[in-house]
Amino acid sequence: MVSSLIDPTTRWWKAEVLRATFLPFEVDTILRIPLSYNLPEDKLIWIGNRKGEFLVKSAYHVAHSIVDASEEGESSSGDPYRQLWWNLWHLNLLAKIKIFAWRACVNGLPTCANISKRRINCSTACPICGLEPEDINHALLHCEAASLVWSLWLDYPRPPQGHHWSFLDMALHLNHSNAPQALDFFFVLSWAIWSKRNKLVHNDSPLSAPQVWTLANSSLEDFKNVAASLDILPPRHSQNRWEAPPQDVFKVNVDGATYYKEFSLCVIPLSFAFLSM
Ligand SMILES: [Zn+2]
Known part of the structure; x- marks a missing residue:
């Protein structure tokens, strides 16, 4: 009531x-x-x-x-999903992690439960613990292997006791908490947990919880470094200014392009005399 x-x-x-x-x-x-x-x-x-x-x-x-x-395009400004998608695509994360995050939110990851729904002969059991069906929420949040990683995040904004929020619930919660860095980290840590799960499924050497934590942090750091280096790089044209060759010397300018099953090349020899004409 x-x-x-x-x-x-x-x-x-x-x-x-x-x-x-x-x-x-x-x-x-x-x-x-x-x-x-x-x-x-x-x-x-x-x-x-x-x-x-x-x-x-x-x-x-x-x-x-x-x-x-x-x-009219579902233009309601109160639609929580629209705001989440917009924020997700503008997060300070590598594109591959944003794509992963979106797939996780829309239940688009190839978990055992999802593969099984497509009638592919596959067990739904979690490949890590084997205790429960592996859906998105189990794989990324509730599996013991995932829980160990989340426990390393001391400020992890946990749901109220007794509540089992889904991955999407958590993303919506963080999206409305006015802490974009928390949403960044939630997605990057989930991506690292999924990477660990994939390594195990493909018989690669498994990662420990601290290694998953390090992978997530180094990925965030990589993005920051790339973004920072792009900001300080001078415009490309100022570095590659063309200069005429000295007298009696030929300079060969070349350019090439490839397309599906096609290739073209342009070669232009230039000399000081030709340029002086
Ligand atoms: Zn499990």
Whole structure:
């Protein structure tokens, strides 16, 4: 009942109960809903018309408006997924990690559970612990091997006790926590955990939890170094300024291009005399 979420003394939402029950962005939305001071009894109200009574005709209009909104490109600014996707593609991470993160959020990684759904003859059991089916949430969050890695992140924003958030829930939570670096690190650490899992599946030497931690941190560091070096590099054309050859010397300028099954080459010999004409 909604009334269980409202404190009758303060006549306001029980914020702690909300936080323990809903995802952060849902809590924010609920806390913005004003409450009647009289605290009337809970009752079902149809929001499709002013009387609050359900009519098929008004249901038709509501359905129509929903379809219209979706055809306009799902432009609702309150859509938490849209904001997550936008932020995800603008994170300070290597492109391969952003692609991994997006695939993990949309359940697009080749876990044993996902491969099994495609009717490929494969066990759904986790290849690391063998205790549970390997879906995205188990592989990246709940498997013992993954938990060991997460335990190294001392500031890891864990869900409230007793709650088992999915990978997507965690991403949404971090996306709304106004800590973009936490979202960066959540994804890069998940990527490193998935890399460890793949090494084990392909019989490569397995990584320990501290090695996975180091891999994630060095990947973040690599990206920062590359970004920093790109910022300080001078424009390319200032380094490769063409100069005419000395007298009696030929300079050969070449350029080439390749395309599918085709190759072209351009060679231009230039001499001081030719340039002087
Ligand atoms: Zn496992």
